[in-house]
Amino acid sequence: MLAVKGITKKLPDGRLLLREISFEAKKGEFIGILGESGVGKTVLLRCINGLTTPDSGEVILNEDGNPQKINGKKGQELRRIRRRIGMIFQGSILVKRLSVLENVLTGGLGRISTMRSLLYGFTDKEVQAALSALEKVGVKHLAGRRAETLSGGEMQRVAIARALFQEPCLLLADEPVANLDPKNTEVVLDYLKPLTKEMAIIAVFHAPELVSRYCTRAIAIKDGTVVYDGSPHLSSSVLEYIYGTGPAVKSA
Ligand SMILES: Nc1ncnc2c1ncn2[C@@H]1O[C@H](COP(=O)(O)OP(=O)(O)OP(=O)(O)O)[C@@H](O)[C@H]1O
Ligand SMILES: [Mg+2]
Incomplete structure (x- = not known):
């Protein structure tokens, strides 16, 4: 339903923030995006819904067998496609x-x-x-x-x-439970999860245990690339690699 193909994004100072990010998302999936602060999670969500234009790569929303490219569109056409993507912004x-x-x-x-x-x-x-x-x-x-x-x-x-x-057929949520206490975190996520019956959800999290409890899949970004795409139950060695300097690991 959503195909992110080789998204690359440079920052104004020339630093390569995202390099060849690719993944697909389908209705029914609740994907948790993990990665250190500043790695580019928010920029990635903005590239997906067309608020930011990537330097290369494509974002394609395929609803009912009618694939539509998001990047490169302008004005009314962009608004029409973007209407299908709900966004909950950070804070x-x-x-x-x-x-x-x-x-x-x-x-x-x-x-x-x-x-x-x-x-x-x-x-x-x-x-x-x-x-x-x-x-x-x-x-x-x-x-x-x-x-x-x-x-x-x-x-x-x-x-x-x-x-x-x-x-929307796709809901993007940037840290939907940041600043919430544990009880409200559960309440919000208990309401979000069943929405996957009607859409795909891609949400940024800082707590891997929430990804493990609520998501159907985890994607981790490090050094601008997807270093893990698989089970939402991440092992401690995977987490050490994502957030620290541990050795590279394979996606589960
Ligand atoms: N418009 C911009 N101009 C310059 N730098 C930017 C711009 N947008 C983002 N950045 C930089 O890109 C990097 C990634 O930002 P982003 O907001 O995507 O990080 P993040 O992974 O969402 O971090 P956090 O977990 O803290 O929210 C940061 O260093 C940020 O300062
Ligand atoms: Mg962010």
């Missing part, structure tokens, strides 16, 4: 002064044009879809609350609902 930010429902409705990247929402408001169908997205992550009861009054865990669930409102 997801809601518009504090808007209600939860308004955050979901206005955050639907590409689904509703800002101009139209400002001019005409939302249709009943759109409101129902936003409420249903909130229900999927157990926060429908918070629809009328101002975003600034939510707890961190609730905000993160609203950020997921905002992504779901787009009806």
Whole structure:
């Protein structure tokens, strides 16, 4: 469904950040991306959804046998493909002064044009879809609350609902449980996991034990390349290699 083919990305200072990153993702998969801070995980997610253009390589979204290249597209065409990719950003930010429902409705990247929402408001169908997205992550009861009054865990669930409102076939989540306590981490991941029935999820994690508990597969990046792609249960020698200076290991 998603094919990432040989993504290479240089930084403005000329440093090669990502080198020939390739992998595929299918509906039903929950892929955990691991790697040291600064290795390029966020940049990789941005390349996948077209927010950043790689120097070479391709990202192809193949839905219903209709493959579409993401990079190289512009304007409306890019927005149309990107609508199929939900994104939860690192440290997801809601518009504090808007209600939860308004955050979901206005955050639907590409689904509703800002101009139209400002001019005409939302249709009943759109409101129902936003409420249903909130229900999927157990926060429908918070629809009328101002975003600034939510707890961190609730905000993160609203950020997921905002992504779901787009009806994505691929959900990218950059550290979806960063800054959450253990209980809220579980709550958020317990809501995320079943969404793989309808989509593929690729999420960045810093805790390998969460990847082991929730993901169906792990991908690790080191020195700009994929050094591990396999079982989410990573051995200590694999982890030492990813985060330290241990010897190279084979993917399981
Ligand atoms: N637009 C940019 N201009 C210059 N450098 C950038 C840019 N975007 C990212 N970088 C650099 O690229 C490197 C990788 O950044 P990235 O945010 O992808 O790391 P990360 O793996 O997500 O780290 P973390 O786990 O801390 O979130 C960092 O050194 C960062 O400073
Ligand atoms: Mg990051």
